[in-house]
Structure formats: structure tokens, C-alpha cells
Amino acid sequence: MSAPLAALGDTEAGSGVRPPARRRRLRQLGTRDRVVLGIMVGIPVLIQALLVWIPTLASVGLSFAKWDGLALSSIQGNGLTNYRFVFTESPQFWPAVLHNVTWLLFLAVIGTPLGLLLAVLLDQKIRGTRIYQTVFFLPVMLSLALIGIIWELIYSQDNGLLNYLLGTSGTPHAIDWFGDSKVNLWAALVAATWRHAGYIMILYLAGLKGVDPSLREAASLDGANGRQTFFRIVFPAMAPTNVIIVVITVIESLRAFDIVWVINHGTNGLELLSVLVVQYLVGETQVIGIGSAFAVVLLIISLVPIVIYLSRTFSTKER
Structure with missing residues (x-):
């Protein structure tokens, strides 16, 4: 094979652009290495999804619902009622x-x-x-x-x-x-x-x-x-x-x-926001919808410094 053709073989779809180094390294991995890499990445992602992301999404959904905590069939849409209670009616929130x-x-x-x-x-x-x-x-x-x-x-x-x-x-x-x-x-x-x-x-x-x-x-x-x-x-x-x-x-x-x-x-x-979440979710005043609304409010507030930190970190790396 001539040199131009060899160089063309290293490009993506003959476009003349060499694939990124990371992608080339992945292509060089054998089947066994790819399986091991998939397990090492997949298991932590699965655990993270089961313990963090799925409960978080469930809390967001329940914050707009009314539920007694028993049968899933008893979940009823509640609109913004829970958030209205949190911000205007709860004597403990502010x-x-x-x-x-x-x-x-x-x-x-x-x-x-x-x-x-x-x-x-x-x-x-x-x-x-x-x-x-x-x-x-x-x-x-x-x-x-x-x-x-x-x-x-x-x-x-x-x-x-x-x-x-x-x-x-x-x-x-x-x-x-x-x-x-x-x-x-x-x-x-x-x-x-x-x-x-x-x-x-x-x-x-x-x-x-x-x-x-x-x-x-x-x-x-x-x-x-x-x-x-x-x-x-x-x-x-x-x-x-x-x-x-x-x-x-x-x-x-x-x-x-x-x-x-x-x-x-x-x-x-x-009284703290984290305490109100626990009190309404599993405490004596158990109202899961309102507790989920408290949890979502706390989540949004917590995301602000995290997003600022991540944006600053990635912008620094790009520079």
C-alpha cells in the first residue's frame, strides 16, 4: 500500500481528518479490555443511577403529586399545590x-x-x-x-x-x-x-x-x-x-x-431545610408530596454552587 493510501486508512471515512487520540486508543483495545472497561464504568454508573438519579427524579415527580406512600396506584397529580404550601403556608420554611x-x-x-x-x-x-x-x-x-x-x-x-x-x-x-x-x-x-x-x-x-x-x-x-x-x-x-x-x-x-x-x-x-425534608418524608408529619417539594427546593439551591464550581473548573481547563 502506498504512503498516501496508508495515511488515508488512518483517517475517518477517508475525510482526511485523523480521529482523536482517545478514540484511536479505544480502537486499539482488545475485546477483553473493552469488556473490563465497560464493567468498570458501567457498575459505578448503575449504582449512581439507582441510588442517586432515579430517587432524585422520583422526588421531582412526587413533588407535583399527592401520595399516601402505600400503593403506587394511589398517586394523584397535585400540580403546584405542594410548592404553594412550602412557600406560602408552611410556618417552618422561612x-x-x-x-x-x-x-x-x-x-x-x-x-x-x-x-x-x-x-x-x-x-x-x-x-x-x-x-x-x-x-x-x-x-x-x-x-x-x-x-x-x-x-x-x-x-x-x-x-x-x-x-x-x-x-x-x-x-x-x-x-x-x-x-x-x-x-x-x-x-x-x-x-x-x-x-x-x-x-x-x-x-x-x-x-x-x-x-x-x-x-x-x-x-x-x-x-x-x-x-x-x-x-x-x-x-x-x-x-x-x-x-x-x-x-x-x-x-x-x-x-x-x-x-x-x-x-x-x-x-x-x-429548623433546617434538610430537617424539614426528613420530617415530611419519614417523620410524624408524613406528607410525601410536600417532603419531596422541600427536597427539590434544597436540591436546586445546592446545585447553584456546584454548577458554578464545575463551570469554573472546565473553563480553566479549556484556557
């Missing part, structure tokens, strides 16, 4: 939205900066830094439900550590940290921050390790002090890490559930 916004602001203003501060301090190559990292990261390895139980012991009105340190334990002046609706949200936020700060610390430590040391050396030669070097050189250089942490902070504030559920099932000042 307080839950306010609490979620408060949760987000608290983590963004206190929890995330605290994690950044810990990362900067532990990045100074101080003695025992590995031990400190382990101590601060330990809450991340615990479930939020267990963290709620631990902080219940700290906040207990009668025998709690905090009231003991304040000297009010066992007295009429002891503060009911989890029972008083004026303070229980802030008490839960402190417990959530204890875990969140350790998670952010690890992410920022990884980001700091990825910053080119020559940037700091150049800033030092230009006469910049440590504060100027960090805020003008190091922190902007961690832009990808910052975007990830912003997304994580938003999602953490939206999916907060375990702590408040352990405290009082998300009532008496601890």
Missing part, C-alpha cells in the same frame, strides 16, 4: 431558610477563616506539627451525629462541662444551651465549626504545599513582610483551592442535619 443562611455565614466568617489560620500556623514547620494536625483533624473523622452527642455532654444543663466552668452547674442560673431557642442554634454552630475548621485546615495545608516557594522568595527579596506575602502572593495563588473551599462551605451549610437532629430533631429554634 425560619429554616434563615437558619441555613445563618449557618452558612457562621461557617464562612468563623469556621473557614479558623481553618485557614490553623493551616498557616501549622505550615510554619513548628515542632510537633504532625501531632497538631492529627488533633485538629480528629473531629473530621467522627460523624456529625457522634459530634452532637459529644457536645451534648459539654452543653448539658445539669452536668455539662461548660456550665461547670461557668460555675452555674446545678443552680437555677445554669444555661440550657440546647433547650433554649435563643442560644441553641449558636451552640450547634460552635459544634459544627469544631469539625468544619479541621476539614478546611487540611485542604488549605494541601494548597499551601502546592504554592511555588520561589514566589515567596521573590516577595521577600522585594521587601514584603509575611502578611503582605500571604495576602498578595500566596492566597491568590491558591485560587483553585479557594473555589473548592467556598463550594464545600456552602454545601456543608445546606446539608447540615445530624447535629440538630441529635439535639432535638430540628425543632425549637433548630
